[in-house]
Amino acid sequence: MKKDIILAGVGGQGILSIATIIGYAVVQSDLHLKQAEVHGMSQRGGAVESHLRISDKEIHSDLVPHGRSDMIISVEPMESLRYFPYLKHDGWLITNVTPFVNIPNYPEMEHLLNEIRGHKNSIAIDGDAIAKEIGSPRSMNMVILGAASPFLEIPFEMLEDSIRAVFERKGEDIVQKNLDALNRGRDFAEKYIQK
């Protein structure tokens, strides 16, 4: 088993929490993990990425090699495209479609969606809308993780356990909302795959 994942978004959108949840699940198993992330200046509203590598064998590089990523998980539509050079041709692109607009020349949404759907294996999901629906706008990142979960080859229950463990300190309500978000994302992706 080997999964090379690029997590993408804008500083402050919560991609590191996605990495933490997956990382926690992986460490509970016998799999190897390396996860490179960005700290410092770029975190202030700029483009951020994290490289997440999971394998049943020893992992050498902390960075995913270009052209070898199995999956891009993005919490922002334009950012999902920035890391195309990493993605395998048949890799999965799972992205939120609510844009984070903090630059004057942000592209047209229609053009972005065309590019995203132009990639053969893509799931475009409105994570922000679903998170709002369940009354927890900040759980958008867990909706996106849920949508990516069918492709992760990590048992879904382990991701749920991770959420319980990682969010425990914040109280049962937060745990439930994030579990809810995860499940809603998963349902969306599964319906999409069946089509």
Add this chain to the structure above:
Amino acid sequence: MDKLLLLGDEALAQGALDAGLSGAYGYPGTPSTEIFEYVQRNKEAAERGVHRTWSANEKTAMEEALGMSYTGKRAIVTMKHVGLNVAADPFVNSGITGTNGGLIVAVADDPSMHSSQNEQDSRHYGRFALIPVFEPSNQQEAYNMTFDAFALSEKYKTPVVMRLVTRLSHSRAGIIRKEQLEENAIKLPENPNQFVLLPAFARQNYKNLVEKQKILEKESEESKYNVYHEGKDKSLGIIACGLGYNYVKENHVEAECEYPILKISQYPLPRKMITKMINECDEVLIVEDGMPVIEEWLRGYMDNSLNIKGRMDGTLPRVGELDPAKLRTALGLEPYPMKKIPEIVKGRPPELCKGCPHRDSYIALNEAMKKYGPGHVFADIGCYTLGFLAPFHAINSCVDMGASISMAVGAASAGLFPSIAVIGDSTFGHSGMTPLLDAVNSKANIVVFILDNSIVAMTGMQDSAVTGKIEEICAGVGVEKEHIRVIIPLKPHHEENVRIIQNEINYKGVSVIIPRRPCIHIASKMRKQK
């Protein structure tokens, strides 16, 4: 023991704690910050009473760590690569005094300058100061090496550099811990001359240091971190340092590499191993994540002795961090097919947060400066450097910690009016007080903005050394009290702030304006505490 999931920085910190650390010293700087923070937040470190207060800058941190080593206890000092420039004086001399208790100088380099002003390579400093360097290639090595670094330090009475790079500092992996060592008790140096660098003793110490290199080289030959992997195909040999080794291995996941590989993670260089590779291989590829340090040494100035490939002949790019794809090209392997970034994707640079006090400070400063035109504002290292970007375009320089004030002094003495400095509170504590003294002594006509957000914001909310002391420091240095002005960087105060700035620009002498409002990331926490 349990497997811990740790950043490279944290693995190093946990290793130091487990290897009997008594004190951590440092100044925040990406990508090194998490080493110190890990010790600071560690429950056991608190119970043991391990020293873990941030220092004012890297120089004082280095000296404080040397002071702990003097007593016989084990110390670590942490900084980013450019911080070692600040600490260079005590660092180089600590090689000459040598150590008593184990001393690790943990320096995190930033190839590709993700959050830095340059990509200098700390291995240069190791060679320059004749101080051994460890360069871990993964998180487990970062953990394990602290034990060996303290042991080497105490055996040969030398500080040891642990050189990390961004991609190790900020990458997580599982760590298996070792059995803990006890801390040392106080035991002062046997030789009373050791730390007294009067010329007569310094000459003797320096001679000893030079002598010591032979035995340190032998240690490198025998180190478990320097490994010669034999290979059948001797048309190429690969010398791979630190993370460079991983990128070589990444390209040989399916099949063993057919070329000999020399993995180097301990310096001074293991001469015999290098010689073996040079002798048995037609060509040698040198893979270094950072500057071409080894490559330059081996090529020499005349560059005519060996068939060496690396960053200096274009086999690998001369600048920037390495990655698996760059190695793939250098190894002559077919590149993996790569999709292009669609053209509609636009750059998204970092920006000052919504509600950041620096925004209001720059809006007021820009208005006051309108009539003078651009080119008058010297800034410094911190979040506020982002004031260079749109929509502010408020600053004209960012060089090194504290340079805002000194450059403003220099420009003012050349006749530039107005001459403005913009510096953050922690940067002021780090290196701004001494140039402010220069300004007072030379009666420089400058206005210094000390942006006080009560925290070291850019590196992730560390305590600022000067919180609650800034006005007193300025007055103590000799700035006149009526020209130390505290303003509140908020919209309702805008008109008043612009007026104050204009008045202080018109005052002929040193003025200090302190826009004071906590960073939005700590503001709510501070309200709760009240």
